[in-house]
Amino acid sequence: MATAPAVLDRGYAAMPIPFGWFAVAMSGDVAPGQIKTLRYFDTEFVVWRGEDGTVNAVDPFCPHLGAHLGVNSTVSGNDLRCAFHHWSFNGNGGVTDIPYSRMVPPKLRRNCLPTWPVSEADGVIFVWYHPKKAAPKWDVARLPECPEGEWVLAETHEWVINIHCQEITENGQDHAHFGAVHGVSSAPKGEFRLDGWVRRNTVVVEMPTPRGPMTGKIDVTATGPGQSITEYIDVTHIVQSQQVTPIDSQTTHLRWQMYHIPGLSDGRMRVTQARMRDLVKQVNEDIPIWNTKRYMSTPLLVEGDGPMMAYRAQYARFFQFDDPEPDSQAA
Numbered sequence: 001m002a003t004a005p006a007v008l009d010r011g012y013a014a015m016p017i018p019f020g021w022f023a024v025a026m027s028g029d030v031a032p033g034q035i036k037t038l039r040y041f042d043t044e045f046v047v048w049r050g051e052d053g054t055v056n057a058v059d060p061f062c063p064h065l066g067a068h069l070g071v072n073s074t075v076s077g078n079d080l081r082c083a084f085h086h087w088s089f090n091g092n093g094g095v096t097d098i099p100y101s102r103m104v105p106p107k108l109r110r111n112c113l114p115t116w117p118v119s120e121a122d123g124v125i126f127v128w129y130h131p132k133k134a135a136p137k138w139d140v141a142r143l144p145e146c147p148e149g150e151w152v153l154a155e156t157h158e159w160v161i162n163i164h165c166q167e168i169t170e171n172g173q174d175h176a177h178f179g180a181v182h183g184v185s186s187a188p189k190g191e192f193r194l195d196g197w198v199r200r201n202t203v204v205v206e207m208p209t210p211r212g213p214m215t216g217k218i219d220v221t222a223t224g225p226g227q228s229i230t231e232y233i234d235v236t237h238i239v240q241s242q243q244v245t246p247i248d249s250q251t252t253h254l255r256w257q258m259y260h261i262p263g264l265s266d267g268r269m270r271v272t273q274a275r276m277r278d279l280v281k282q283v284n285e286d287i288p289i290w291n292t293k294r295y296m297s298t299p300l301l302v303e304g305d306g307p308m309m310a311y312r313a314q315y316a317r318f319f320q321f322d323d324p325e326p327d328s329q330a331a
Contacts (some may be wrong), residue, residue, distance in 0.1 A: 014163040018210045018318030019130040020224035021140050023243030027123045037070030042248040045096045046070040050078030056091035057116035075205035089113050119314040138197045141223040153257035158255045163290040165252040175306035182282045192307045194314050225318045236272040237261050
C-alpha cells in the first residue's frame with residue numbers, strides 16, 4: 001500500500017514575522033469608495049479609500065456584533081459603514097454614526113475599532129505591522145530624486161513565493177550565488193553599512209557590453225525588512241523599487257516597480273529594456289531555489305560567501321518586539 005510522502009520541515013513555520021512597513025496593495029488597486037479584505041501577516045484586515053483619497057485600514061470585525069467589515073459594507077463619505085446594522089467608523093476606528101440611536105456614546109467615538117497605520121508612497125500602499133501594535137519606528141522610504149526630470153514607471157512585476165521574507169533580501173548578500181545561478185562572471189565587490197533600521201549596500205561589478213567590459217554601480221537602500229530601493233547606474237540608469245510582504249511565515253508576496261530616466265533614445269531604451277529583462281530573469285532563476293530550500297540557522301560559510309551573518313544580525317532586530325531603537329554600525 002502506497003503511503004503519502006512525508007512533508008519536509010523547511011524551518012520556516014517556526015520563524016516569526018518581522019515588524020515593519022509592508023506593501024499590501026498598489027495605489028490603483030483601491031479606488032475611492034472601494035473596500036478590500038487583505039490577508040497578510042497570517043491574519044487579515046480591511047482597507048478602504050474615502051472620498052478625500054485617504055486609505056484606511058482596520059481590524060476586520062465590527063466591535064458591535066462581530067460582522068465582517070469586508071463583506072457588503074459600504075463607504076459613506078470618508079467612513080466605513082458596516083452592512084449588519086449600518087454603524088459607521090472613521091479611519092481612527094471611532095464610531096461616527098448609529099442610524100437608530102439618538103447619539104453615539106462618547107466611549108465609542110474614541111477608537112473602539114483597532115486600526116493599522118497606513119502610508120501611501122510612490123504608488124504603493126503600505127501598512128505598519130507589529131504583533132504588539134507598537135507605533136511605527138521609521139518612515140516609508142521614497143524614490144531617490146531623478147537626475148533628469150521625473151522617473152518613468154516602465155514595468156511592474158509580482159510573485160508569490162513559498163519562503164520566509166527574510167530569505168529574499170538575504171539573497172543579495174549571498175555573493176557566491178551570482179555566478180552559480182545567474183552566470184555573473186565575477187562575484188560583486190561592495191560596501192555593507194548599517195544605520196539604525198536601514199541597510200545600505202554599494203556594489204561595484206564588471207559587466208560585459210558590446211563595447212567591451214565596463215564598471216557598473218549598484219546602490220541598495222533597504223529600509224526595514226519590507227522595502228528596498230536599488231539604483232543601477234551603468235550603460236543605463238534604472239531604479240528598482242522592491243517590496244517584500246509576508247503572507248505568513250512560509251509565504252511571501254514580492255513586488256517590483258522598475259523605473260528609468262525620461263527622454264531615452266531608441267538605442268538607450270533597448271539597452272534599458274534588456275537590463276530590466278535580465279533583472280527579472282535573475283529573480284525567476286532564484287524562485288525555484290527559494291520555493292524548495294531550507295533555512296539554515298548555522299550555515300557553513302567560507303570566504304567569498306558575502307556578509308550574510310552581518311545581514312542576519314541586523315535583521316534580527318525586526319524580531320525583537322520589545323526592544324528600543326537599534327544602534328548604528330558598520331559591517
